[in-house]
Amino acid sequence: MLVKRPDGEVQPGIKWGPFTLRIPLVHLRFSLSDALQGFAVAGATGLALVPYFMALLGLSFEEAVVMAMIHSLLISFSWMLFGDPYAPGWLTPAIPFVVAFITTPAYLGDHTLQFQAMTALSLNFAFILIVLGVTGLGAKLIKSVPNVLKGGIILGAALAAFLRVTKDGDAANVFQSAPIAGTLGVVICLVFAFSKPMQALAMNKQWLAKLLSMGLLPGFVVAGVVGYFTTEFDYNIRWQLLDVAGASVSLWEKSSPFIIGWPSWGTFAASFPLALITYILFFGDVVTGNEMIEQAQKSRKDEKLDLNSSRSHMATGIRNVLMGITAPFFCTQGVLWTGIQVVLLKKWSEGREKLDSLYDSIGSFYLFGIPLLYVLLPLVTLLEPLLPVALAVTLILTAFACATLALSLVSDATERGAMVITAMAFSVFEPWLGLGIGLITIVALCGVKVFKPEQEKSEEHT
Template structure:
């Protein structure tokens, strides 16, 4: 039986340092809608990393899947072990930019070292800004137009990556794209009455995309499923040898220096995620005065340090990186939370319950057999949604044609030439074309955070 809290108080847990441990069934109630959906979607989405790590780290499927299984645990720790109310995930907007960066290195040990370099520099930034509390000041010092350009670079790189993939599974991928885009972004669909069926479909947009892709793939002959009974045995020794500092060694100083521009971009994207998360949680709190949501950016920074280092030394380098929030799932959980105390007694029930079922499922070979043919679909949907969302967020951040043109130029340079070119040329172009942006008003800052 989960512990009860006082009205308007913080959900109980076990305090350890700046963190709070909350276990399902002990400190928060078990909520089965989150457990079942979360277990399946977390595993399917996490599997999207498998083709990438096979390609860039030159490792077999079994090793890549072992890395995915380990990253599921470190994603879960953000809520159950460290006490954040965020539905944790990757730094998804950074994924296309990291792929551009890794494309400059030979697949295998060199690319793994490059990813280790990015991880170490990003972790250093998390630790520095966590200790000093200067993250918000740093974020404010970056002109909005340049931040929009970085986000646009992620969008362009994401769409670029799909041009070749769609040629291999045209019917399957295009079907999944259409279904997910209709559910998540279609204006006519959103205008339909909010029936129970529509609510269920809307809350499971990615799952609907997988189902549609499976049907289309089987009919077209693009997908075949090979399901066998058994237990998957993780290849810990092989993954540590191929992708971790224990096996490939630490990166050179030149790699670390090369990783600095993209690490800065990654941190800007992460802080943007935190601002969006705070806006969503603040809005949810208005509907639920019975609970105080504990938000602490310093704690989140420390948690991200531990998660990324934990992943690196127990599960090897991971593309992209561990981040604070899985935006789509955060929105889903908060909508359930706002409905009633009966739906979610505490905000922490959402993220604490969302991930844990994926851990045992990751070692169940029939589930893996279903997932393997759908891995390109999971990766494609991840990049498509990232590109779509990044594109409209970037354009919504600027309000004149000169800024829009600069956003596109910085985005193209970042996606095609790499992060260093994007930042360097972007700064020069910014001062030539715009100069100094006027100071943001409180309203404008709020709008940017909400975007």
């Protein structure tokens, strides 16, 4: 029986420590439209790293799919076991750093050492998160960030996403390998998610309103069908079930530190700087997610979304520990999937009659944590050609949402200019260098007063 939420309260669940467990079909309702788009978008995106697993780590196709399935299961823990109101995802900007790290001469060609390096990265990152979460220092750090720096971090994420779509990587390649299908899919997803004229038209046309409620799914269907007829996509369907048991055993034997041995102290030391750099990315995602939710919360007084940065630190740390000892591939356990968060929040902000709880939408999008897709190889291979489209769509949605949010955070012209310079530094340079340039720019142009708490600022003006 579904538990009903009192008006203005947090969605009910089972408290355990600082976390909240929410059981599907008890504390969460099923949303068909979110489940369908999650099946296509989350499924295709979750499989996007399978080629990396095979090429870099020497896994078979089946082992790589099982690894992706484990990562997906752990990601679902974020909202189901821990109670975070975010659509969780990867720390995607860290992927190039991770690949560069495990392909240095010290690790290249030795898959055992590469997996040990991944475990060391995951445990180092988890250590940072858990310490900052338990002590509350992470939450205090996030609250102390001024809007101009928040805007710089968020806008930097937007610029970095745009660059990935237009310059390099699989997301850019889709416009070269599938220019018709890829472009159509991306444009339809973007228009359906953000177009004001489309939203206005849907108010008088019920069929269009139902179509828009499907979110990103129509864009993926159009891309898939058009790609088939233009021969831009090559479908090679495998009509069989995944041997989950066999692939899981062989993956465990190749990757788990309980079998291959734990990383050396030298590997832990060598990987710690990258874990610190990744924390800046995590920090930016938490800032972005909180700002998005606070903006959307204004239109939904009936459900209070409990934001707790300390909880997010600890929950993400625990997920990284579990990933690091079962299927280590660092940066697959982040706190926020920005492009999807904005889509789900947009639907949630339309009112309780459209969606009772944001958790209904998040839970359904991730199929309540049931990884059925990964077991059915016909579905896996059906989505395989759409992997670059999924990546391009999520990056463009991320870029658009982050840009609009960042530009709304500051109104002072000087602060806005400093924010843009900070964003450019974050998008071009490594995170540590980008942060340093941003801080220097903000202090030089805006002064140290921007770092004072909002209460102190308001008192100075009175």
